[in-house]
Amino acid sequence: MIRVLAFDVFGTVVDWRSSIIGELEQFGKSQGLQRDWGAFADSWRGGYVPAMNQVRRGELPWTRLDDLHRRILDELLREAGIQADEDDVDHLNRAWHRLAPWPDAVAGLHRLKERFTITTLSNGNVSLLTEMAKRAGLPWDCVLSAEIFGHYKPDPEAYLGCADIMDVAPDELMLVAAHPSDLRAARDAGLRTAYVDRPLEWGQPGRYRVPFEADEFDSIATDLLDLADKL
Amino acid sequence: MIRVLAFDVFGTVVDWRSSIIGELEQFGKSQGLQRDWGAFADSWRGGYVPAMNQVRRGELPWTRLDDLHRRILDELLREAGIQADEDDVDHLNRAWHRLAPWPDAVAGLHRLKERFTITTLSNGNVSLLTEMAKRAGLPWDCVLSAEIFGHYKPDPEAYLGCADIMDVAPDELMLVAAHPSDLRAARDAGLRTAYVDRPLEWGQPGRYRVPFEADEFDSIATDLLDLADKL
Known part of the structure; x- marks a missing residue:
């Protein structure tokens, strides 16, 4: 039973994917940027399993998903040459709360x-x-x-x-x-x-x-x- | 803020008190027993702080409240000379889920x-x-x-x-x-x-x-x- x-x-x-793309498009508009936000969303989600596996293998101490998402996002923004205010990046990171x-x-x-x-x-x-x-x-x-x-x-x-x-x-x-x-x-x-x-x-x-x-x-x-x- | x-x-x-008294009265009827169920409810609740403090002081390992409630109930039933089937006692113990x-x-x-x-x-x-x-x-x-x-x-x-x-x-x-x-x-x-x-x-x-x-x-x-x- x-x-x-x-x-x-x-x-x-x-x-998650449609929601994240929508949030990235809003972020892009507010920053005056154009990118392939679909590919960006896929990369963000794609970073999740490797990051989580670092925790599972004990290479990282317990880290909540919000903080893993933020690490991945920071790296993707850096790779894309995007600089934004801390408040804007924090709001974007919390897009995962708004799916x-x-x-x-x-x-x-x-x-x-x-x-x-x-x-x-x-x-x-x-x-x-x-x-x-x-x-x-x-x-x-x-x-x-x-x-x-x-x-x-x-x-x-x-x-x-x-x-x-x-x-x-x-x-x-x-x-x-x-x-x-x-x-x-x-x-x-x-x-x-x-x-x-x-x-x-x-x-x-x-x-x-x-x-x-x-x-x-x-x-x-x-x-x-x-x-x-x-x- | x-x-x-x-x-x-x-x-x-x-x-909790009205609910527990009501459940004890039902239990009493099903067992053909009459007791001062108000006093019984007070004793059951009264046993909670001492039992919890045993956990807080490390004298007991972590014990969930359901199991603390059951320890106290078993003792009160013994003191009152009440014997009942395991299923009936378990149902009574879960009265705390039904407040x-x-x-x-x-x-x-x-x-x-x-x-x-x-x-x-x-x-x-x-x-x-x-x-x-x-x-x-x-x-x-x-x-x-x-x-x-x-x-x-x-x-x-x-x-x-x-x-x-x-x-x-x-x-x-x-x-x-x-x-x-x-x-x-x-x-x-x-x-x-x-x-x-x-x-x-x-x-x-x-x-x-x-x-x-x-x-x-x-x-x-x-x-x-x-x-x-x-x-």
Whole structure:
């Protein structure tokens, strides 16, 4: 019996790429700059896994995602020869707090919340997730983050910590995510898994889509409304 | 400028005593027992500070409040000569997940949430607070607990941990509580403070009410609607 649904957030619940490109365009206008902001957004997101892995391997002490995002942003701005005021760069860095949900997300979460306890289980820090939810109307019952467990996904401590703090067995907890790597790690830790297809996460349909076997996950859904139908 | 309101929960947001007496009465009926359930509820709550202090002094390893409540309950049942099935005792112990809000609480939190980020900062564990909020309709933006910081209030780590994880300075965070001891510890850690009067927390008006000076706290309110007016 599934009692709690834990959601990956970036890409699964919110459309980070369109939101970040929009924020970069605003930033560009305010600075009088033109750049390929789509490529800039991809590079910003692309820096996230290597930075996080430095923390996972112990090469960096625990660093919240806001601060990893800032390191990557500072480097990208430097490479692009862009100088901006600290306030403007800080505001831009917090664009990750202001991501817009996929069109089905708010309605889907409301339906899923009727039957299950719904929580985030994201590598985003708690304040980022809290501000995002407040702006976007994401009706979480609880806000859990890698920050609380001191381990980024896909470390097993994040998945098992989520089950422990929600006071359920690992197989009473289902991870909902658009990324096979996240779901595989959750499954290996004993969780149930639901894949949600987000073909537009990286812009063009299917770009960077990772293949998986039809029977790898407990549920496969086209979006969160479809997941509510299936569960 | 205050950005985040952190709420004590037991007594401040929910009326634990009436709820627990109601649950004990149901338990008594199902077991065919009559006892002074008001006194039993007071003893159960009364065991909480000594048990928590054992954790705070390091005499017990970290123990979540559900488990402290269960230790105290087991002892009270033994003293009262009551034997019951494990399932019934477990259900009774989780009465603390099912506490009813004070009549002003849900409306007051909705109003406060329009201007501030609102979070719990309770000694109750995360799963307890999450289930309570879901049942009672408490619209928290975030669910924070002593469990997350590994320190029970009034340890300063709980208050400062809350400011840190919400990414605000201590003086941008206001603790809202019905208990001067909690507020004094928060103030000593650098937080802002709001006292909410709950004269019926212990049944008869003013029972166990702790006196305080008029200028000790930043705000004094009769309930959460009054606090929304004042902030």
